[in-house]
Structures are given as structure tokens and as C-alpha cells.
Amino acid sequence: MQQRPELGEFLRSRRARVRPDDIGLATYGGRRRVPGLRREELAQLAGISVGYYTRLEQGQSPNASDAVLAAIARVLRLDEAERAHLHALARPAPRARRRVAPERLRPAVQLMIDSLTDVPALVLGRRTDVLAWNPLAHALLAGHLDRDSVRHPHTRPNWARLFFLDPHLRELVTDWPGKARDTVADLRLIAGRHPDDPRLAELVGELTMRSAEFAALWSAHPVRRCARHTREYRHPVVGPLTLNDELLTLPDDEGQRLVVFTVAPGSASQAALRLLADLVADAQPAPTPRAAPAPR
Incomplete structure (x- = not known):
């Protein structure tokens, strides 16, 4: 029987955060050897x-019922995202072994990204690879990178890798620690849904080895759906911005998400974003004029 260590690690992390007196459990004094609930108490x-x-907890009961998982979730006070993660870890869907191929972007999605000229927009793959971005999103988030890098599977930037290993992103996001927690919590959910993805496992292993901050956050098993945020940025060209972002799942594309950034109308951030858009437009190469048809 294949064991799933992630399930045990997640359950132990959630047991550790529940204090017995928080749920009215008598402890009768004395020193406890473990933080939070004991297995027997849970x-x-x-x-x-x-x-x-x-x-x-040892990953040796693959047929846990909905009722059992619901009871455990109730005792551990799991939220909706954590409950879904518990189900994904306890009863992963059987998957046939398949060749890992680079993710592809549907042409219609690329057209949608290209049509969004007034707001930054990008598409993240299921492993947080950046599959596409419009010129404004590139200038906002990663102007120091080659804009065309997203077009090739071997040069595509990965959002999680950029965020933890690229100094530009650390300077760009004002609340870097908060964004770091959200990034790891989102990646935990993705890993729970795709436990057999070798490239995803390689990404987690690389970040664990190269970033002590990532390793510490990953070991705490944060789980959170990251569908919308309001964050402050320090852009090196146009200065401070306050941006809203919405992550929209593309239902016909496995694990891919559209990310769109907006600003409050009439705000200083809107003026700064318009300035960035003007700078991007000025930097665009002029279209090559079409040659006039030869006279007959």
C-alpha cells in the first residue's frame, strides 16, 4: 500500500494548533508532551x-468515508479550503501514468490576453508557470525579463520561483511576507490536487533547497485559496501602486488561471498605471508599413 506522508504531516500540523482548552477538553493539569491535541483526544x-x-495519519487508510473526514475536520476546525485539501490528500483520484508534456495555451486565451490593453493580465499554468502576459503585466511585474520568454516552454518564468528567488519581486511587493505565505498556501493546494506531477515535485524541491523562507513556510502546511487580493507595490519606474488582482479559473484548461489587475478609478494608482501603459506603448516598435502594390 502506497503511503502518503503529506496527509500525516498536514494532520499533525493541524492537531498542533488546536489547544485542548479551546474546545473544552479537560487536561487535569500536568505537562503535556505534545502541542495541541493528542491522537487519542482527536x-x-x-x-x-x-x-x-x-x-x-500514517497514510494507510485509503478509503476514509466522508463522515470520518468531516468529523476530523470539525474537531480540527478546518476552513473550507483546508477541508478540500484534506479530502484531496486522504482520497486522491486514481491517475493513469502519463507523459509529462509542456502546458499549452489555447489560441483563444492568447487572443483574450492580447485584447486586454488597459489592464495588466497574465495566465498561470497549473505549476504557476507564466504561460502568457500582456505588455502591461510584463512591465508591471517583470520588466527586467525578456517579454518573449513566456512563448517557449524551456524559458518560461515560474511565478513561485520568481517570487522566492528573484530580488526584483522582493522589492516590488511591499508586503513580501504576506505574499510569500499566500504563494505557498496556493502551491500547497495545487500539490494536493496533483500529487503525482513530477515537475511540480521538482519545483517544490528546488525552492525548498534554495530558499530557507520557502522551506519554513512549506513545512507549516499553509492552505488557502488565493482568488483575490489588494496589494501595494513599489514599482521602480512609476512608483507606488495599490492594485486589486482577481484569479479566475479557466474551466476548459486544466489548472490554468487568468490573473487580472485593476485599480480604483480616479486614484493615484490609476494615474501611475496609465503612465506605465504610455511608457509601454512608446516602447512598442512601429508597425512595418506595407509596400504599395506595383503599378500594372
């Missing part, structure tokens, strides 16, 4: 046997 509160819960 099993009792969830109405299951200690042996069964132990096997589940």
Missing part, C-alpha cells in the same frame, strides 16, 4: 478509534 472527539485515526 479520535475520541471525532468518534473514531485511535487505531483507525493512527492508520489514517
Whole structure:
């Protein structure tokens, strides 16, 4: 039987954060050897046997029922995203082994990105690779990189890798620690949905080895859906901006998401974004004039 260490690590991390007195559990004084709930206490509160819960935490019970998982989630006080993550880890969908191919962007999605000229927009793949960005998103987030790098699978920037390993992103985002937590929480959800993706595992391994901050956050098992934010940026050209971002799932493209940035109308951020858009437009090469038809 294949064990799933991620399930046990997630359950232990959530047991550790629940204090017995928070849920009215008598401790009768004395020093506790473990933070949070013991396995025996969780099993009792969830109405299951200690042996069964132990096997589940060890990844050896692949057929946990919805009722059991719901009871455990209730005791651990999991939110909606954490409950979904628990189900994904406890009962992963069977997947046939398949060749890992580069992600592709549908032409219609590329056309949509190209048509969004007044707002920054990009598409993230299921491993957070940047599959496409419009000129304004490139200038906003990664103007120091080659804009055409997204067109080739071997040169595409990866958002999680950029964020933890590229000094430009660390300077760009004002609340870097908060964005770092969100990035890891989002990547945890993705990894739970795709446990057999070798390239995703390679990405996590690389970031764990190269970034102590990523490794510390990853070991805490944060889980959170990152669908919308309001963040402050320090752009090196146009200065401070406050931007809203919306992450929209593309239902016909496995794991791909459209990210669109907006600003409050009439704000200083809108003026700064318009200035950036003008600078991008001025930098665009002039279209090559078409030759006049030869006279007959």
C-alpha cells in the first residue's frame, strides 16, 4: 500500500494548533508532551478509534468515508479550503501514468490576453508557470525579463520561483511576507490536487533547497485559496501602486488561471498605471508599413 506522508504531516500540523482548552477538553493539569491535541483526544472527539485515526495519519487508510473526514475536520476546525485539501490528500483520484508534456495555451486565451490593453493580465499554468502576459503585466511585474520568454516552454518564468528567488519581486511587493505565505498556501493546494506531477515535485524541491523562507513556510502546511487580493507595490519606474488582482479559473484548461489587475478609478494608482501603459506603448516598435502594390 502506497503511503502518503503529506496527509500525516498536514494532520499533525493541524492537531498542533488546536489547544485542548479551546474546545473544552479537560487536561487535569500536568505537562503535556505534545502541542495541541493528542491522537487519542482527536479520535475520541471525532468518534473514531485511535487505531483507525493512527492508520489514517500514517497514510494507510485509503478509503476514509466522508463522515470520518468531516468529523476530523470539525474537531480540527478546518476552513473550507483546508477541508478540500484534506479530502484531496486522504482520497486522491486514481491517475493513469502519463507523459509529462509542456502546458499549452489555447489560441483563444492568447487572443483574450492580447485584447486586454488597459489592464495588466497574465495566465498561470497549473505549476504557476507564466504561460502568457500582456505588455502591461510584463512591465508591471517583470520588466527586467525578456517579454518573449513566456512563448517557449524551456524559458518560461515560474511565478513561485520568481517570487522566492528573484530580488526584483522582493522589492516590488511591499508586503513580501504576506505574499510569500499566500504563494505557498496556493502551491500547497495545487500539490494536493496533483500529487503525482513530477515537475511540480521538482519545483517544490528546488525552492525548498534554495530558499530557507520557502522551506519554513512549506513545512507549516499553509492552505488557502488565493482568488483575490489588494496589494501595494513599489514599482521602480512609476512608483507606488495599490492594485486589486482577481484569479479566475479557466474551466476548459486544466489548472490554468487568468490573473487580472485593476485599480480604483480616479486614484493615484490609476494615474501611475496609465503612465506605465504610455511608457509601454512608446516602447512598442512601429508597425512595418506595407509596400504599395506595383503599378500594372
